[in-house]
Amino acid sequence: LQDHCRRFMLSSKCMLILLCASAGTTLFFIISPYQACVPNGPGSLYITKRDALGDDDNATDSKGENTKPATFTEDLIDYSRCSPLKPLRIYVHPFEHPFAQALADHPAATEDEQRACLFIAFSNTESPALPSTWNSLGEPGINHVIVNLNDDVSITPRGNEMIVQARFENGAFRSNQDFSLSPDVATFVNTTWQNRPSIMPLKRPIDYSLVVDLPDTKDSKIPEVHCVGDCSSSLLASFYCFLPPSGNFHSRLLSSLRAACIPVVLSTTQRLPFQDHLDWRLASFRFAKSMLPHIPEILEELEKEDVMELRRRGKVFLARLDDAQALSKSLVAALSERVQVNLELYPEVEANLIAPNNKFSNITFKALRIQSLTGKQKFTANNMYSRARWNSGRDLTYTPRSVHDAPPMPGDAAMYEGTRENLIGSSRLGLSIDADQFTVIILTYNRDNGVRKIIESLRDCPHLNKIIIVWNNLERRPNGTWPEIHVPVEFILAERNSLISRFLPYDRIQTDAVVSMDDDTGLGQPELTFAFRMWRENRDRIVGFPERVHKAHNGKLTYAISGLCQYSLVLTGFALMHKEFLYEFVYNQHPTILDHIHNHRNCEDIAMNFLIAHLTRRPPLRVIKKKSMSNGSRAGLSARGGHYTRRSECIQMFTQLYGYNPLLFSQELARPNGNCVAGL
Numbered sequence: 001l002q003d004h005c006r007r008f009m010l011s012s013k014c015m016l017i018l019l020c021a022s023a024g025t026t027l028f029f030i031i032s033p034y035q036a037c038v039p040n041g042p043g044s045l046y047i048t049k050r051d052a053l054g055d056d057d058n059a060t061d062s063k064g065e066n067t068k069p070a071t072f073t074e075d076l077i078d079y080s081r082c083s084p085l086k087p088l089r090i091y092v093h094p095f096e097h098p099f100a101q102a103l104a105d106h107p108a109a110t111e112d113e114q115r116a117c118l119f120i121a122f123s124n125t126e127s128p129a130l131p132s133t134w135n136s137l138g139e140p141g142i143n144h145v146i147v148n149l150n151d152d153v154s155i156t157p158r159g160n161e162m163i164v165q166a167r168f169e170n171g172a173f174r175s176n177q178d179f180s181l182s183p184d185v186a187t188f189v190n191t192t193w194q195n196r197p198s199i200m201p202l203k204r205p206i207d208y209s210l211v212v213d214l215p216d217t218k219d220s221k222i223p224e225v226h227c228v229g230d231c232s233s234s235l236l237a238s239f240y241c242f243l244p245p246s247g248n249f250h251s252r253l254l255s256s257l258r259a260a261c262i263p264v265v266l267s268t269t270q271r272l273p274f275q276d277h278l279d280w281r282l283a284s285f286r287f288a289k290s291m292l293p294h295i296p297e298i299l300e301e302l303e304k305e306d307v308m309e310l311r312r313r314g315k316v317f318l319a320r321l322d323d324a325q326a327l328s329k330s331l332v333a334a335l336s337e338r339v340q341v342n343l344e345l346y347p348e349v350e351a352n353l354i355a356p357n358n359k360f361s362n363i364t365f366k367a368l369r370i371q372s373l374t375g376k377q378k379f380t381a382n383n384m385y386s387r388a389r390w391n392s393g394r395d396l397t398y399t400p401r402s403v404h405d406a407p408p409m410p411g412d413a414a415m416y417e418g419t420r421e422n423l424i425g426s427s428r429l430g431l432s433i434d435a436d437q438f439t440v441i442i443l444t445y446n447r448d449n450g451v452r453k454i455i456e457s458l459r460d461c462p463h464l465n466k467i468i469i470v471w472n473n474l475e476r477r478p479n480g481t482w483p484e485i486h487v488p489v490e491f492i493l494a495e496r497n498s499l500i501s502r503f504l505p506y507d508r509i510q511t512d513a514v515v516s517m518d519d520d521t522g523l524g525q526p527e528l529t530f531a532f533r534m535w536r537e538n539r540d541r542i543v544g545f546p547e548r549v550h551k552a553h554n555g556k557l558t559y560a561i562s563g564l565c566q567y568s569l570v571l572t573g574f575a576l577m578h579k580e581f582l583y584e585f586v587y588n589q590h591p592t593i594l595d596h597i598h599n600h601r602n603c604e605d606i607a608m609n610f611l612i613a614h615l616t617r618r619p620p621l622r623v624i625k626k627k628s629m630s631n632g633s634r635a636g637l638s639a640r641g642g643h644y645t646r647r648s649e650c651i652q653m654f655t656q657l658y659g660y661n662p663l664l665f666s667q668e669l670a671r672p673n674g675n676c677v678a679g680l
Contacts, residue, residue: 075160076142076143076160076162076177077117077142077143077339078137078138078139078142078143081116081117081137081143082117082118082143082339082341083341084340084341084342086341087108087341087342087343087344087345088108088117088118088332088335088336088339088341088342088343088344089108089109089110089115089116089117089118090103090106090108090109090110090116090117090118090119090120090332090335091109091110091111091112091113091115091116091118091119091120091133092104092106092109092120093119093120093121093122093131093132093133095121095122095149097122097124097149097184098185098186098187098323098324099147099149099183099184099185099324099327099328100122100147100149101187101324102187102324102325102327102328103120103328103331103332105325105328106328106329106332106397107343107344107397107398108332108336108343108344113133113136116143117143117339117341118143118144118145118335118339119131119133119136119143119144119145120144120145120146120147121133121144121145121146121147122146122147122148122149123146123147123148123149123150123155124148124149124150125150125153126153126154126155127155128146128148128155130158131144134159139159139160140158140159140160141157141158141159141160141161142159142160142161144159144160144161144162145161145162145163145164145335146161146162146163146164147164147165147183148163148164148165148166148183149183149184150184151165151166151167151182151184151247151248151250151251152167152247153167154167154168154169154172156169156172157174162177162178162179162335162338163177163178163179164178164179164181164183164331165178165179165180165181165183166180166181166182166183166184166247166249166250166251167247168180168271173271176338179273179274179331179334180250180271180272180273180275181250181273181274181321181327182250182251182254182273182321183327183331185254185321185322185323185324185327186323186324187323187324187325188323188324188325188326189323190591190592191592192322192323193590193592193656193657193659194656196258196260196659197236197259197260197659198260198655198656198659198660199260199308199311199312199314199315199659199660200308200660202304202307202308203239204237204238204239205237206223206237206238206239207238207239207240207296208222208223208238208239208240208242208264208296208299209222209223209224209225209235209238209240209241209242209261210222210223210224210225210242210244211224211225211227211231211235211241211242211243211244211252211255211256212224212225212226212227212244212246213226213227213228213246213248214226222242222292222296225238225241227248227251227252227255228248229251230251230254230255230258231252231255232254232255232256232258232259233259234255235255235256235259235261236259236260236261238256238259238261239261239262240261240262240263240264240285240299241255241256241259241261241262241263241264242264242266242292242295243256243263243264243265243266244266244267244289245265245266245267245269245270245289249270250273253265253272253273254318254321254322257283257314257315257317257318257321257322258318258322260311260314260315260659262283262284262285262307262310262311262314263283263284263285263314264284264285264286264287264295264299265284265285265286265287266287266288266289266292267286267288267289268286268287268288270286272284273320273321274320274330274334274390276334277330277333277334277337277386277387277390278317278320278390278391279387279391280317282309282310282313282391283310283313283314283316283317284310284314285299308660311660312659312660313391315658315659315660316391316392316393319393320390320396329395329396329397330396332396332397333390333396333397336382337382337383337386340382342378342379342381342382342399343397343398343399344398344399345378345398345399345400345401346398346399346400346401346505346583346587347398348505348506348507348509349504349505349506349507349586350506350507351468351490351492351506351507351508352492352493352495353490353491353492353493353508354471354477354478354491354492354493355478355490355491369437369465369466369487369510370435370436370437370465370511371465371510371511372402372436372510372511372512372513372579376402377400377401377402377403377406378399378400378401380403381399381400381403382399385400385403385405385406388405389403392615392616393588393614393615394584394588394615395583395584395587395588397587398583398587400580400583401579401580401583402512402578402579402580403580404512404539404540404578404580404581404616405539405540405616406539408431408432408433408537409432409433410432411432413432414432422434422435423435428462429463429532429533429536430533430676431536431537433536433537436463436511436512436513436536437463437464437465437511437513438463438464438465438511438513438514438515438532438535438576439465439466439467439468439509439510439511439513439514439515440454440458440464440466440467440468440515440517441468441470441502441509441514441515441516441517442454442467442468442469442470442517442518442519443470443472443499443501443502443516443517443518443519444469444470444471444472444473444519445472445473445497445519446473447519447520448478448479448480450519450520451469451519452482452483454517454519454521454523455467455482455483455485455489456483456485457523457524457525458485458523458525458528459483459485459486460485460486461525461528461529462525462529463529463532464486464487465487465510465511466487466488466489466490466508466509466510466511467485467487467488467489467490468490468492468506468508468509469489469490469491469492470492470494470501470502470504471491471492471493471494472494472497472498472501473497474493474494474496474497477493478491490508492506492508496598498597498598498601499597499598499601499602499604500585500586500594500597500598500604502516502572502604503516503572503582503585503586503604503608504582504586505579505582505583505586509579509582511579512539512578512579512580513532513535513536513576513578513579514576514577514578514579514582515528515531515532515544515574515575515576516572516573516574516575516576516577517573517574518573518574521573521574523574524626524679525679526626526677526678526679526680527623527624527625527626527680529677530623530624530670530672530676530677530680531543531544531545531574531576531623532576533676533677534621534623534670535576535577538618538621539578540578540612540616540618541612541616541618541619541620541621542570542572542575542576542577542608542609542612542620542621543570543575543576543577543620543621543623543670544570544571544572544574544575544576544620544621544622544623545570545571545574545575545622545623545624545625546570546571546573546574546622546625547562547567547569547570547571547620547622548560548561548562548567548568548569548570548571549561549562549563549566549567549568549569549665550568550569550651550661550663551563556648556652557648557651557652557655557661558644558648558651559606559644559647559648559650559651560644563665565667566665566666566667567620567622567665567666568609568619568620568663568664568665568666569605569606569609569620569663570609570620570621570622571605572604572605572608573605575605575620577608577612581608581611581612581615584611584615585607585608585611588611589607589611590657592657593607593654593657596650596653600646600650602643602646602647602650603646603647603650603654606647606650606651606654607650607654609663610654610658610662610663613662613663613664614658614662617662617664618664619663619664619665619666619668620666621666621668621670622666622668622669622670623669623670623671624669624670624671624672624680626680
């Protein structure tokens with residue numbers, strides 16, 4: 001009995017100790033946040049130490065005290081202002097700086113605070129004034145982004161805001177909340193490309209350069225470049241740029257990319273711009289600084305193909321950061337993905353229909369028409385396809401209506417309910433891809449009879465959804481009688497007489513597959529049907545004919561009809577391409593190229609080949625052609641004197657503008673397998 005009582009008393013004491021410990025812990029967590037609060041000056045908020053925490057569990061604050069990392073959660077965003085079912089809207093507080101102006105000009109920006117999901121304010125001091133909207137949603141700084149435009153100072157959180165700046169104190173960077181980059185960039189200048197180096201040739205006079213602020217006191221075998229501000233001109237001769245971590249790291253990174261010098265980051269923890277979106281392994285190297293003596297030997301083993309791709313990808317990444325307009329697109333896209341609210345869908349060009357009653361009469365209309373499911377990938381575009389879009393160089397201003405690189409379904413999709421339904425109509429086309437159709441777009445000016453011949457040749461053509469005739473002659477309207485076939489034929493009046501009109505993403509295009517066609521093209525339905533079949537499994541390529549090639553002649557790139565067993569271009573006089581590339585051509589093409597096409601009335605097909613090859617790194621695909629390319633219409637622009645010389649000049653200019661020649665050679669000629677296409 002005594003033993004029993006003794007055990008009971010001991011257990012009671014243990015229980016009492018546990019209760020006291022639990023109560024003490026609870027009081028500690030209730031009281032400690034209030035003890036940690038400190039005033040931050042007149043008109044400022046009280047902040048806790050955890051507000052300025054970093055992304056390192058062992059990080060310390062300025063007094064050496066341990067801090068705890070903060071993570072991005074839904075608590076930092078009031079979703080009553082950010083409906084995922086509506087496009088993202090940002091309110092940009094006025095500020096005199098190119099980046100602030102670029103953000104204010106972004107299509108997602110609104111001047112109405114009540115419509116905004118996110119509020120963007122700016123600072124150029126260590127203690128920025130709080131914006132008027134700071135407490136508008138109850139919690140201080142919620143739904144706010146503070147952009148520090150002064151690369152020489154670092155600001156710390158004062159609420160629930162996200163921070164964009166070049167410098168962070170040790171442990172202050174919050175990996176899921178902040179952005180580490182230099183926002184102090186200049187306005188886009190249309191002629192900058194003229195002073196930028198090419199990624200070619202492979203060799204450079206200096207193998208390695210250590211980019212530092214001041215001379216290093218240590219004895220280093222690697223030549224130093226003392227860099228203050230933009231020192232890209234000092235790095236043009238360097239093959240690799242070694243970048244140690246410092247307060248000026250981001251400006252040095254930009255300088256190396258502008259010089260087409262491959263960045264070698266001497267830190268395994270240095271934050272890189274948009275590193276959650278851009279895969280910097282494709283454009284740079286990262287080593288611990290202690291490995292510096294061994295790094296040159298490691299880099300010497302690289303193959304030339306890898307070196308050129310690192311430089312090329314550096315050009316792509318630079319285009320995300322290089323100027324205020326480019327950086328504004330990247331930041332808004334990154335914010336959109338972070339808060340999971342999509343940007344607007346790509347705007348389509350509203351067609352000015354000029355047929356009677358805005359609708360061409362098709363009394364013999366009888367075909368079953370299938371529309372592509374445009375807009376259905378607007379959520380996966382910012383998830384599944386986000387990395388591909390960021391790292392390939394595709395435009396980030398809007399959300400794609402559809403993407404060209406969506407994968408096909410598994411090979412047994414036709415066996416199961418839920419995946420086989422839309423495959424039934426495409427049985428003659430094959431593949432594990434839902435049934436779809438194509439839209440023919442014909443650009444014309446005065447060849448009315450040539451267009452009539454094409455329309456007639458497409459009568460009862462399988463898989464045809466619609467014919468769109470882009471009328472480039474602003475002085476007259478279509479007259480006379482026109483063939484009426486099994487699908488709609490629509491006339492769109494161009495806004496101006498320009499070859500760019502053939503590549504505008506008109507709202508009347510209801511299919512992913514677009515067939516660009518000249519008004520003098522000789523066409524056979526079997527050839528078109530087979531080209532469509534080949535495009536369905538090569539949606540990232542231009543598919544068609546005729547082919548052309550670029551060659552090196554006397555140290556310059558030239559345009560030629562054909563090469564020895566290979567080609568690098570397919571002309572858009574008859575070519576299939578994905579509608580996404582029409583958006584890219586309009587919204588992602590360099591304005592110098594668009595101006596050149598319009599002013600010289602030439603080279604729009606070369607520009608489209610350059611763009612698609614740059615974005616996809618795939619060559620065009622030539623398909624078999626049996627019928628004559630001409631339908632007998634009189635000669636057009638290509639018959640003018642000096643045509644090949646002007647097109648050679650286009651290739652040379654586009655190559656300089658891209659910083660390399662993206663065109664890829666192919667020796668492939670697609671032919672039908674057996675009797676899959678009658679008539680071929």
